[in-house]
Amino acid sequence: MAKKKTAFVCSDCGAEFARWQGQCSECKAWNTVTEFRVPSAKAAPQGGVTSGYAGFVEAKVQTLDEVNLEQLPRFSTGFTEFDRVLGGGVVPGSAILIGGSPGAGKSTVLLQTMCRLAESMNTLYVTGEESLQQVAMRATRLGLPTNKLKTLAETSVETICQLALREKPSIMVIDSIQVMHMNDIQSAPGSVSQVRESAAYLTRFAKQNQVAIIMVGHVTKDGTLAGPKVLEHCIDCSILLEGSADSRFRTLRGNKNRFGAVNELGVFAMTSQGLKEVSNPSAIFLNRGEAQTPGSLVMVIWEGTRPLLVEVQALVDYSQLANPRRVTVGLEQNRLAMLLAVLHRHGGLQVSDQDVFVNVVGGVKVTETSADLALIAALVSSFKNQSLDRQLVVFGEVGLGGEIRPVPSGQERLREASKHGFTRAIVPKANQPKEKIEGMEIVAVSSLSEALEALF
Template sequence: MVKSKSIYSCVECGGRVLKWQGQCPHCHLWNTLVEAVAEKNSTRFNYTNEISRVQNIEKIKIGEEPRYSTGIAELDRVLGGGLVDGGVILLGGDPGIGKSTLLLQALCYSSCDRAVLYVSGEESASQIALRAKRLSLATKKVHLLTEIQLDRIQEVLGKEKPNVAVIDSIQTIYSESLQSAPGSVAQVRECAAQLTRIAKASGICIILVGHVTKEGTLAGPRVLEHMVDTVLYFEGDAQSSFRLIRAIKNRFGAVNELGVFAMTEKGLREVSNPSALFLSHHEEKVPGSCVMVTQEGTRPLLVEVQALVDKSQALNPRRLSVGLENNRLAMLLAVLHRHVGIACFDQDVFVNAVGGVRITEPGADLAVLLAIVSSLKNKPLPIKIITFGEIGLAGEVRPVQRGQERLKEAAKLGFVQAIIPKANKPKHSVFGIEIILVDRLEDAVTAIF
């Protein structure tokens, strides 16, 4: 028996080398090479339509991509308005987060006016039918295929010609033209490329379900994310019933859009007012609490930032933040000391974003520092006050994007005061909310305390 020849493929760039190395010679990243079986050279791609010709861009006829709803408004928001014919969507998330449940619900809702197909490589037909029954879904027009062989899936797609097809999951599909096992770098790349080719040639919208690694990134080669049109991440805490779906890449809409769901006995339910999830309801004013307005894509969200400052019992005081960047916390404490004269060098500082939300924008800086000062002085902020703004190293309060929309969201939820950067002064007054404009950090601290 002839021994199979091994090669080493990079999971980031897809580059190949004959011998293992610590660093990929193509993308220069470390520890990204994994062993795979060397495949024989063969032509696996056939022409499905006429040969392309050179065209002048100005003469190409263009039009708005028609979209159709999934039946789930929060999912439509993240997708940029709905599904697009010929689009390829990659949905990743932790095991048990609810990826299959969400897509099964979407297919059942879409089946009213669209032909849909659910391809499962992980569960049996009876398991999926049992889940649909438990969720009380209308599955009369939903077609199901339990298959992991790529050629068979291609044959069914060509025969059934659905408008929407879900492949659950891409890591379980394999092609017989390759010798490597399902889930390997070569198999994932080959199957994704073939399915993407079918979607573009036939106009079928294909949704691929992807596994994630223990680091939280999508399993398989990084080229998988480059192939598809949209990359969605399904996030959530195992201890919480709330789920967040976030768009990381979208060729048909805005990125960083956020959809919020609640996991119930009847499946995933949309949350119409997500700001309520990230706000605590205190019976009285408490020190160390500050409400900010963050921006997730085109959606403004109100999030409560909590801080606890306590005298340190160790030589090195602790700096811990949950939901915010830890390195930025250390920088903000230095700015607070240098420009306001409030020192925390002998204090433990803990900062938390309520509800498990992750805030990555610098617009949370002002809220974090006001919460820290409130906890340190043991003086609560006024009720119904919000803030946002980025803090520079010189102590200035810098503007953030979409300030007018943030203020409107705060006023809609009953807030009556706002401390914002001077450069974010609204062109038109926002009804029901008093604006306090600040230019420097010390101005904001003085205005409150």
């Protein structure tokens, strides 16, 4: 009897080791190396078809000039915001991974999408976490058409692919990849080996049979996709559905996309009829009070291929603690510490004895540097207890030398602000538009001192 081979794989970076060890020597993470059994190799059947993958055609070597360059036609999901994140729609034969925290609405948005697509094409919804009765109850509660969508309750990847070959769907949903298993792997569903091999099997099936597959993935407590890191490498598109429990808005963000732009953002609102797309998210994030308060300012950030207006709030107050607090929500805390040092050195403002709290309204996470100047303006406004103009927008990157650096797509940001009624903008000098924008006064600055003088 052949001896079963075992290997040890890091669940964070996917590195393999000959024996178990407490720390991964590649990514330096602790307690992430787990054991899994390597499936035994099987002899390839006659005709050269790859073993273990039913229905796969024989591979053929081609030169690049022999490859058919005709672009595969995309098909719409029925959601404009979903299509935007995917790069314009679903590509046939693509493997898409959508993650999110429990209750974010992953299954809801996919059920809505599949019920709409079932009206015009052959679809298959595979659920491994719920029964078919639960899926049908949700679809009925959301008022979705249920007479066309084909459903299947199964967790065996081989069985799912065999049934998919018979049904020939154009798009298939796997909910979720963490409960799927392959029969020749001995470890439990959700383990490193099962998730990796199941995802690789489904991805290969999608490529060979031109079936678009959407896999649902769980997330860890720090918000990253659970499972081995190689899971994100083998798929074509990785998107994350984010949203706090106390907010009805959900953001769909693209982290990887082989068919479109990354960091694209789609905004949805959770209602009693499921997720509804928000075509103008800036109007939601700019839902401000009547009275203007110190420390509040609107900035223009860039998400994927479009500008987005959001409000940043800052509160600077005298601290009773020996070590004043620095709290950020929606912004990077290290960035705040750096900007406070720049403000002290080049702006002459000392806040070492002050508590600093920063919040981005609406639960938006800002990762780009164009929010630097707006954040400093909000901090100074709160410290001086002096309100800023309600019709003012600010954006720009602040360097360590106190210089104001340009940011990409400055013209588009200003046009978006003008469309929402803003009449004054403070921008980097290099982002000053060549053509005048009707109804907007634009102040171009090159240093932090110039910006503070224009603001206050």
